[in-house]
Amino acid sequence: MTHLAALVLAYFLVVGIRTAWRNRKRKQAEKKWAQAPQRDVSAVADVGQAEFKQEIIKTSGTLKPNHRRLILRDNRLLPKAPPDPKQRRWPPPPRTKYLTEHEADRLFGPSLRTRNRDVMDLAIDEAQLERYGLPVWKTEDEVAAALSLTPGKLRYFSQHRFRETASHYVTFAIPKRSGGERLIHAPKRQLKAVLRRLNTLLVSKLPVSKHAHGFLQGRSVATNAAPHVGKAVVLHFDIKDCFPSIHYGRVRGLLIALGYSYPVAAALAVLMTESPRQPVVAEGKTYQVPIGPRVCIQGAPTSPGLCNAILLRLDHRLAGLARKHGFAYTRYADDLTFSGNDTKKIAKLLKLVPQIIFEEGFAANTKKTRVMRAGRRQAVTGVVVNKDMGLSRQERRNLRAALHRQNTSPNTNPRERMRLEGKLAYLYMLNRDQASALGWKKPARSV
Numbered sequence: 001m002t003h004l005a006a007l008v009l010a011y012f013l014v015v016g017i018r019t020a021w022r023n024r025k026r027k028q029a030e031k032k033w034a035q036a037p038q039r040d041v042s043a044v045a046d047v048g049q050a051e052f053k054q055e056i057i058k059t060s061g062t063l064k065p066n067h068r069r070l071i072l073r074d075n076r077l078l079p080k081a082p083p084d085p086k087q088r089r090w091p092p093p094p095r096t097k098y099l100t101e102h103e104a105d106r107l108f109g110p111s112l113r114t115r116n117r118d119v120m121d122l123a124i125d126e127a128q129l130e131r132y133g134l135p136v137w138k139t140e141d142e143v144a145a146a147l148s149l150t151p152g153k154l155r156y157f158s159q160h161r162f163r164e165t166a167s168h169y170v171t172f173a174i175p176k177r178s179g180g181e182r183l184i185h186a187p188k189r190q191l192k193a194v195l196r197r198l199n200t201l202l203v204s205k206l207p208v209s210k211h212a213h214g215f216l217q218g219r220s221v222a223t224n225a226a227p228h229v230g231k232a233v234v235l236h237f238d239i240k241d242c243f244p245s246i247h248y249g250r251v252r253g254l255l256i257a258l259g260y261s262y263p264v265a266a267a268l269a270v271l272m273t274e275s276p277r278q279p280v281v282a283e284g285k286t287y288q289v290p291i292g293p294r295v296c297i298q299g300a301p302t303s304p305g306l307c308n309a310i311l312l313r314l315d316h317r318l319a320g321l322a323r324k325h326g327f328a329y330t331r332y333a334d335d336l337t338f339s340g341n342d343t344k345k346i347a348k349l350l351k352l353v354p355q356i357i358f359e360e361g362f363a364a365n366t367k368k369t370r371v372m373r374a375g376r377r378q379a380v381t382g383v384v385v386n387k388d389m390g391l392s393r394q395e396r397r398n399l400r401a402a403l404h405r406q407n408t409s410p411n412t413n414p415r416e417r418m419r420l421e422g423k424l425a426y427l428y429m430l431n432r433d434q435a436s437a438l439g440w441k442k443p444a445r446s447v
Helices: 002-035 126-132 140-146 151-157 189-201 221-228 248-258 262-271 303-310 312-324 343-359 393-408 414-430 432-437
Strands: 052-058 068-074 169-175 181-187 233-238 277-282 285-290 328-332 335-340 370-373
Touching: 126 248, 140 151, 140 262, 151 262, 181 189, 189 262, 221 328, 221 335, 221 414, 233 343, 248 262, 248 303, 303 312, 312 328, 312 335, 312 343, 335 343, 343 370, 393 414, 414 432
Parallel strands: none
Antiparallel strands: 052 068, 169 181, 233 335, 233 370, 277 285, 328 335
16 A cells, blocks of 8 residues: 555656646746747738848758758848747647738738748859859750740749649550559640750759659660569569649758749749639539649650659668568669568568658558569569569560460561561560570671
């Protein structure tokens, strides 16, 4: 009985001390709040001239080297007041809107707090852009000149409209290998030319991981599969809806982090994303109305490069996880592959990889997760990697039979012949010995 009484007394003593400490902290916060200068953004937004100062701040994320970024801050809005201790953390207090619907027509408009755009402008960091080898575009006019457009034409393409009489994209479906259909949004001729120039000037120069092998010059399914040849176990993961998960805000944030100013990053992000739309008849006309946020879409020339750049931190984290457990890691588009010889680590990877994917703002497609051991067929993006890299035995038999029919039949189909030669060239890229066994001869170069 004495022991129980001592435990109860100790419990109430701890609760009392904790309550007293919380009350003391709350009084200190209320005193600090009462003495802090209050600011009203709406009152200073259009008064006087902003006197900006430059700061170098340390940020987290993928910024290199030194993880630094130049910003501009408005002295009229500093110092920022501490949070009100009497305000509940959740739900958050409603923010006052200072933009009318007309002023917020540009997509980056709603994210501003005032009518004075200079208050929220991030300065361009020319030094950082030069370190990355990216083009230095200070204004939207410079972006338009680099893309061989007039400023008005650039705004025509980089403006989010709540209704359009004609869409910039053509939508169609193609069959999936696993069944079902895949929606492709192909940009029309003028926008496609603009996006191709933008891909050459900017997107193709964005920093990407050495573990990424999709949509990159000098890398292919062969380089993606090579690190996994002859391993005891191969694990495959898939990112669900990879492109639609990369929305406008992530693209804009990436460009700002790399060093572009806010207006330039916003205009480029709108240009490289699009909302899913559906036709709506109103006032006797048919309008294309957005039914979702702007995202990277399949069919745009810039989407693959943006995907590789956005997934840079995910690649680094997964590569570190694989290295810690003695595994190899590669990624081709949204296909993630791990391989190693320690089968005891399989359960840990199956648990941690989807968790890291979720933490990076994506979702793992659990239906496509596969564990392939050495006793069965191991394939990485369609390439067999059990002992040697190449095609499966059945695929080679089918290819040999098709070549034999082409060589012996008097009525050969030229298109079928070209298809088989392309298949042989693909096999030659994967495994020269297997291609030579089927009669492949490398064509001589024309002078």
